Amino acid sequence: ETGVTQTPRHLVMGMTNKKSLKCEQHLGHNAMYWYKQSAKKPLELMFVYNFKEQTENNSVPSRFSPECPNSSHLFLHLHTLQPEDSALYLCASSQDAGGGPDTQYFGPGTRLTVL
Amino acid sequence: GQNIDQPTEMTATEGAIVQINCTYQTSGFNGLFWYQQHAGEAPTFLSYNVLDGLEEKGRFSSFLSRSKGYSYLLLKELQMKDSASYLCAVRDDNYQLIWGAGTKLIIKP
Numbered sequence: 642e643t644g645v646t647q648t649p650r651h652l653v654m655g656m657t658n659k660k661s662l663k664c665e666q667h668l669g670h671n672a673m674y675w676y677k678q679s680a681k682k683p684l685e686l687m688f689v690y691n692f693k694e695q696t697e698n699n700s701v702p703s704r705f706s707p708e709c710p711n712s713s714h715l716f717l718h719l720h721t722l723q724p725e726d727s728a729l730y731l732c733a734s735s736q737d738a739g740g741g742p743d744t745q746y747f748g749p750g751t752r753l754t755v756l
Numbered sequence: 757g758q759n760i761d762q763p764t765e766m767t768a769t770e771g772a773i774v775q776i777n778c779t780y781q782t783s784g785f786n787g788l789f790w791y792q793q794h795a796g797e798a799p800t801f802l803s804y805n806v807l808d809g810l811e812e813k814g815r816f817s818s819f820l821s822r823s824k825g826y827s828y829l830l831l832k833e834l835q836m837k838d839s840a841s842y843l844c845a846v847r848d849d850n851y852q853l854i855w856g857a858g859t860k861l862i863i864k865p
Contacts (some may be wrong), residue, residue, distance in 0.1 A: 645798070683760065683855040684799075684843070699853065702775065731798065742806075745853065747798035 643667055645748035647732050654722065662717040662751045664732030671713040671719045671737040674745065675707060678729040690715060691737055720731045729753070758782045760856035762844050767832055767862045774857045776829045776842050783823050784849025790829045791843040793858065799843055802829070831861075839863045 645666045666673060675687040689697035690709040691746050704726075706718040715732055729752050733745040761779045768774040780788070787806040789798040789832040805811055805820035805827060829842055841858040848854055 681764070681857055682855075683857045684845075686852060689852075703811050742804045743851075744789070744804065746801065747791075749798045751795075 645732060645734055645746055647748035647751055649751055650749065651752045653756065655756050657721040660728055661719065664748055666713055666734035668734055668746060670734040671712050672735045673709060674733040675717050676731040676733065678731055688742060723736040724755050727753055727755045758854045759847065760820055760844055760846060767864060769834060770834055770863055770865050772834050773830065774834060774861065775830050778827045778844035778856060780825050780846045782846045782848045783855050785822060786847040786851060788827050789845045792840050793843060794840045798804045799859055805853040834863050836843045836863050
């Protein structure tokens with residue numbers, strides 16, 4: 642595996658379900674990110690982890706819960722979601738969330754549909 | 757508030773040249789990025805500008821004017837595979853990326 646991988650690629654869940662999204666990066670990076678991408682809207686940054694520590698939480702509802710057990714893996718735990726949470730969830734990684742270019746590399750995303 | 761503006765959609769012809777504009781108003785500036793995203797795929801990095809001027813990389817070039825809060829992505833010798841969305845993003849003073857909504861580029865034969 643190379644780059645950034647995400648599983649599952651597609652997920653359909655009911656509002657009462659609990660599910661988790663998984664992201665893994667094989668780039669030796671120290672920072673990982675969760676983004677939400679809705680149609681015709683800008684990418685919304687949800688969470689940032691730098692050296693396994695959460696450094697940003699952009700007013701995300703508590704029904705989204707991130708977990709970063711090490712600098713290569715990132716999870717997004719989902720529970721009691723709403724239909725408006727349906728979107729593409731993208732994971733990204735970068736060398737570290739500091740200065741310089743610090744280019745972010747993205748996974749293919751999980752297409753989430755909440756019924 | 758912070759804002760990135762880019763056209764929603766553009767159409768161009770195979771073999772031609774197209775310029776995608778991006779204007780921004782952010783709290784500080786620490787670089788501007790362009791990404792390409794094909795439908796159903798991950799955004800992929802195209803270019804990074806932090807100083808004024810033109811950066812050329814093959815068929816793609818990116819220009820930045822910090823005083824005008826303006827950038828453009830120039831695509832030459834368009835190919836059908838260039839049909840995609842192009843995302844502009846600016847890193848602000850908190851080193852967070854502020855994203856535009858993307859420009860969907862349609863290439864016609």
